[in-house]
Amino acid sequence: MRGAHGGSLQTAGLVAPAFFAVAVFLYLPIAASGLLAVLDYHPATRAFSYAGLANIEAVWRDPAFRVAAWNTLVYCLVLVPAQVVVPLLLALGLREIAGSRLAPVYYACLFAPTLVSFSVAGAVWLPLLNPINGVLNEMLIAIGLPPSRWHTDARAALWVVCVVTFWKTFGLNLVLWYAALMTIPREQIEAARIDGAGFFRRVRDIDIPLASPTAFFILVTTVFTTLDDIVGIIDVLTGGGPFERTTNLPYLLWQKGLVFFQFGQASVVALVTIAIVALLTFVQFRFVERRVTYA
Amino acid sequence: MREVAAAERRRRTARLLVHGALAIASAATLFPLVWMLAAAFTPNDLILARPFRLWPEQATLANFAAASEAYPIWRWLWNSLLAAAAVTAGKLALSLPAAYAFARGRHRWRDAAFGFVIVTMAFPTVMVIVPTYLAVVRLGLVDTLPALIVPSIPYIGFYVFFFRQAMKALPPEMFEAASLDGAGFLRQFVDIALPNVAHVVPALAAFAFLGAWNIFLWGQLTLASVENKTLAVGVALFSDIEGAQSSWGPLMAVNSLAILPVLVVFLVARRSIERAFANR
Numbered sequence: 001m002r003g004a005h006g007g008s009l010q011t012a013g014l015v016a017p018a019f020f021a022v023a024v025f026l027y028l029p030i031a032a033s034g035l036l037a038v039l040d041y042h043p044a045t046r047a048f049s050y051a052g053l054a055n056i057e058a059v060w061r062d063p064a065f066r067v068a069a070w071n072t073l074v075y076c077l078v079l080v081p082a083q084v085v086v087p088l089l090l091a092l093g094l095r096e097i098a099g100s101r102l103a104p105v106y107y108a109c110l111f112a113p114t115l116v117s118f119s120v121a122g123a124v125w126l127p128l129l130n131p132i133n134g135v136l137n138e139m140l141i142a143i144g145l146p147p148s149r150w151h152t153d154a155r156a157a158l159w160v161v162c163v164v165t166f167w168k169t170f171g172l173n174l175v176l177w178y179a180a181l182m183t184i185p186r187e188q189i190e191a192a193r194i195d196g197a198g199f200f201r202r203v204r205d206i207d208i209p210l211a212s213p214t215a216f217f218i219l220v221t222t223v224f225t226t227l228d229d230i231v232g233i234i235d236v237l238t239g240g241g242p243f244e245r246t247t248n249l250p251y252l253l254w255q256k257g258l259v260f261f262q263f264g265q266a267s268v269v270a271l272v273t274i275a276i277v278a279l280l281t282f283v284q285f286r287f288v289e290r291r292v293t294y295a
Numbered sequence: 296m297r298e299v300a301a302a303e304r305r306r307r308t309a310r311l312l313v314h315g316a317l318a319i320a321s322a323a324t325l326f327p328l329v330w331m332l333a334a335a336f337t338p339n340d341l342i343l344a345r346p347f348r349l350w351p352e353q354a355t356l357a358n359f360a361a362a363s364e365a366y367p368i369w370r371w372l373w374n375s376l377l378a379a380a381a382v383t384a385g386k387l388a389l390s391l392p393a394a395y396a397f398a399r400g401r402h403r404w405r406d407a408a409f410g411f412v413i414v415t416m417a418f419p420t421v422m423v424i425v426p427t428y429l430a431v432v433r434l435g436l437v438d439t440l441p442a443l444i445v446p447s448i449p450y451i452g453f454y455v456f457f458f459r460q461a462m463k464a465l466p467p468e469m470f471e472a473a474s475l476d477g478a479g480f481l482r483q484f485v486d487i488a489l490p491n492v493a494h495v496v497p498a499l500a501a502f503a504f505l506g507a508w509n510i511f512l513w514g515q516l517t518l519a520s521v522e523n524k525t526l527a528v529g530v531a532l533f534s535d536i537e538g539a540q541s542s543w544g545p546l547m548a549v550n551s552l553a554i555l556p557v558l559v560v561f562l563v564a565r566r567s568i569e570r571a572f573a574n575r
Binding site: 010014025029046093097123125135 | 334346347388392449480515527547
């Protein structure tokens with residue numbers, strides 16, 4: 001069987017490197033996390049001992065864990081909808097003026113921050129946010145408003161992290177939305193317009209259904225950015241503070257693991273994060289994917 | 296007739312409003328980056344005296360000199376380039392053959408293996424970080440670039456999925472014709488499949504490069520000594536140690552340096568990115 005398709009040995013041979021890379025570096029560590037959660041690590045002797053449920057209990061009693069879990073939820077609830085809806089509105093605007101000489105300029109400006117690393121994004125904003133003589137406060141004072149302490153203010157810090165994260169990430173979704181919208185036949189939209197369908201009805205009845213596979217992809221990938229990559233921004237901007245107001249579960253995991261060598265507790269935090277991601281992904285597939293119409 | 300004219304006027308007003316909204320959004324989005332570039336080339340005391348500016352004042356390279364005196368930023372740049380290039384190459388080398396086999400090959404476990412590989416798209420990096428770090432410690436590889444690079448390669452779920460789609464979309468007749476000419480399964484990969492998806496490879500390579508360039512948490516863990524860090528990891532050190540954050544000029548110089556290579560990569564891959572995402 002050497003025709004147009006490959007024999008099973010050749011197929012297996014080409015897949016094997018990818019298969020084993022994924023198995024060893026992604027699946028095996030997850031299994032190990034489960035094991036580590038019930039072990040204690042002793043940095044001095046580099047030895048492990050059985051800890052039973054002590055790690056789980058310690059994490060559960062840790063106030064930092066509760067704050068981190070709550071913040072993780074808040075980040076998701078604020079950032080996921082914002083990063084799905086705002087880029088959609090911008091993409092709709094860009095389509096409205098497609099053909100204009102300014103359209104590629106807007107597109108490039110809006111995409112630019114996506115090229116910045118998460119940690120660098122935090123570092124770019126540090127001087128702008130500086131409470132003493134940062135640019136943002138200068139602007140506030142210039143228009144007669146009181147200055148803010150931004151990321152060093154316990155009440156504002158989480159929102160500052162949200163804004164910087166949004167700034168750094170929305171460009172990617174904009175590109176995806178725009179690409180999806182541009183494949184929708186122009187005639188279909190014109191026909192609806194002539195039938196008297198207003199802007200929002202056209203978006204709801206034509207654009208969203210026809211772009212729904214992209215919409216679903218955007219939704220799923222956005223959850224991961226929000227959970228995972230945000231850590232770079234948190235670390236540079238706030239270090240999880242003030243008073244742990246901006247920490248999240250992955251950041252707590254990193255602190256417990258590297259800073260305090262509590263690998264067992266860190267694994268428990270990892271497992272909780274995994275459970276949250278699995279739940280969110282399940283909910284998305286269960287309730288959103290049904291409405292996706294694949295052309 | 297008058298109604299048509301009125302509708303036309305309404306549409307023109309709407310377009311004007313859209314232009315206004317997009318212009319404001321673009322300016323606000325670009326502002327921090329413009330400020331960063333201006334500050335990178337402006338003497339530090341001028342920035343501290345009056346932070347707001349959109350253009351360098353008394354343009355100077357002193358900030359780059361000061362930054363490289365404080366930290367080995369050129370070494371960091373080299374480490375970043377090396378790591379990002381290696382991770383990108385590794386991802387392509389793993390995902391292209393696998394995608395081809397998943398698209399064209401025959402094996403009873405083919406689809407199960409495909410599911411096994413692409414489900415990893417949904418694995419956040421935090422879930423593997425602790426055990427992988429312990430393994431790196433055991434192997435004595437802490438503080439080496441391979442410790443950063445190798446575990447970062449296997450996140451290939453999306454790449455395999457994307458390349459498989461692209462290869463499945465190729466007309467089967469191309470492969471059948473090659474087969475009639477005596478080209479075997481592997482020959483067809485090299486002669487037919489690869490050249491025909493080559494136009495979208497730069498797009499995915501650019502995203503792989505960006506992803507590797509961004510690596511932060513894992514880099515914080517594995518790259519301990521100052522001279523082994525990458526730019527994305529080193530920046531954190533830089534902004535930390537200055538405490539009062541008074542050396543903004545040098546920090547912005549390092550930030551500018553960290554953005555430049557990615558910008559070049561995306562400019563080079565621009566056409567490819569447009570084509571890669573045009574028909575999804």
